[in-house]
Amino acid sequence: MTPRANGTLSGKSLQEFVLEGFQGGLQTPALLFALFLALYLAAVLGNLTMIVVITLDARLHSPMYFFLKNLSFLDLCYSSVIYPKALANVLSSAKVISFGGCASQFFLISLMITTEGFLLAVMAYDRFLAICSPLHYPITMCPSACARLVLGCYGGGCLNAILQTSFTFSLPFCSSNHIDHFFCDVPAAPARLC
Numbered sequence: 001m002t003p004r005a006n007g008t009l010s011g012k013s014l015q016e017f018v019l020e021g022f023q024g025g026l027q028t029p030a031l032l033f034a035l036f037l038a039l040y041l042a043a044v045l046g047n048l049t050m051i052v053v054i055t056l057d058a059r060l061h062s063p064m065y066f067f068l069k070n071l072s073f074l075d076l077c078y079s080s081v082i083y084p085k086a087l088a089n090v091l092s093s094a095k096v097i098s099f100g101g102c103a104s105q106f107f108l109i110s111l112m113i114t115t116e117g118f119l120l121a122v123m124a125y126d127r128f129l130a131i132c133s134p135l136h137y138p139i140t141m142c143p144s145a146c147a148r149l150v151l152g153c154y155g156g157g158c159l160n161a162i163l164q165t166s167f168t169f170s171l172p173f174c175s176s177n178h179i180d181h182f183f184c185d186v187p188a189a190p191a192r193l194c
Contacts, residue, residue, distance in 0.1 A: 029090050029091060032090045033087060033090045033091055036083055036086055036087050036090060037087060039083070040079055040083035040084075040087070043075065043076070043079040043083075044076060044079060044080070046072075047072040047073070047075050047076040047079070048072075048076065050068065050069065050072040051069050051072050051073060051076070054066075054068065054069040054072075055069065063126050063130075063141040063143075063146045064123070064126060064127070064130070066143075066146050066150075067119060067122060067123045067126060067146070067150070068123075070119060070150050070153075071116065071119055071120075071123070074112055074115055074116050074119065075116075077108075077112055078109070078112040078113070078116070081105060081108045081109055081112065082105075082109070085097065085101075085105065097184060099169075101184075102184035103165060103169045103184075105184040106164075106165055106168065106169070106184045107161050107162070107165040108161075109184070110157075110160065110161040110164050110165060111157045111158055111160075111161035112157070113157075114156065114157035114160040114161060115153050115154050115156070115157030115158075116157075118152070118153035118156050118157060119150065119153045122149045122150070122152075122153060126141060126146075129141060
C-alpha cells in the first residue's frame with residue numbers, strides 16, 4: 001500500500017499515536033500531574049515576568065534585552081505546546097494523540113527549538129559586536145536591525161519545521177504506533193518510520 005498523508009501502519013491507515021510516557025503505579029499519575037503543573041506554572045510565570053519587566057522598564061530597551069524578551073516568548077510558547085497535552089494525558093486513561101495533533105505538536109516543537117537556536121546565535125553575535133565594535137554597535141544594532149534579525153530567526157525556524165514535519169509525516173510508519181514519550185518530540189516520532 002502506498003503511504004498516504006496520514007501515514008500507514010501495517011497496511012492500515014494510522015489515525016492516532018499512543019503516548020506511553022512513564023509507566024508507574026496508582027499514585028504516579030497524581031504525582032506526575034502535580035510535578036508537570038508546577039513546572040508549567042513556573043515556566044509561564046517566569047517567562048511572563050521577564051517579558052513584562054523588559055517591556056515596562058525603559059532602561060531595558062536595548063538589543064540584548066530585546067533578544068532576551070524574544071527568547072522568553074519562545075520558551076513560553078514551547079512550554080505551552082508540551083505541557084497542556086502532557087497534563088491531559090497524565091490524568092487520562094486513554095493516552096492518545098491524533099495523527100494531525102502529533103504532526104502539529106511536532107511542527108510547533110521543531111519551530112520553537114530551531115528558532116531558539118537561531119536566536120541564541122543572534123544573541124552571541126550581538127554580544128560580539130558590543131564587545132569588539134563598541135563605537136559601531138549603536139548603528140549596527142539599531143531597533144530595525146534587531147527586528148529583522150528576529151524575523152530571520154522565525155523564518156529560518158519555520159522553514160526547517162515545515163521541511164522536517166512534511167518529510168517525517170509523509171513517510172509510512174512501519175513499527176508500532178506507541179511513542180515512548182509524553183509528547184510527539186522530534187526524536188520520538190521519526191523512530192517509528194520505516
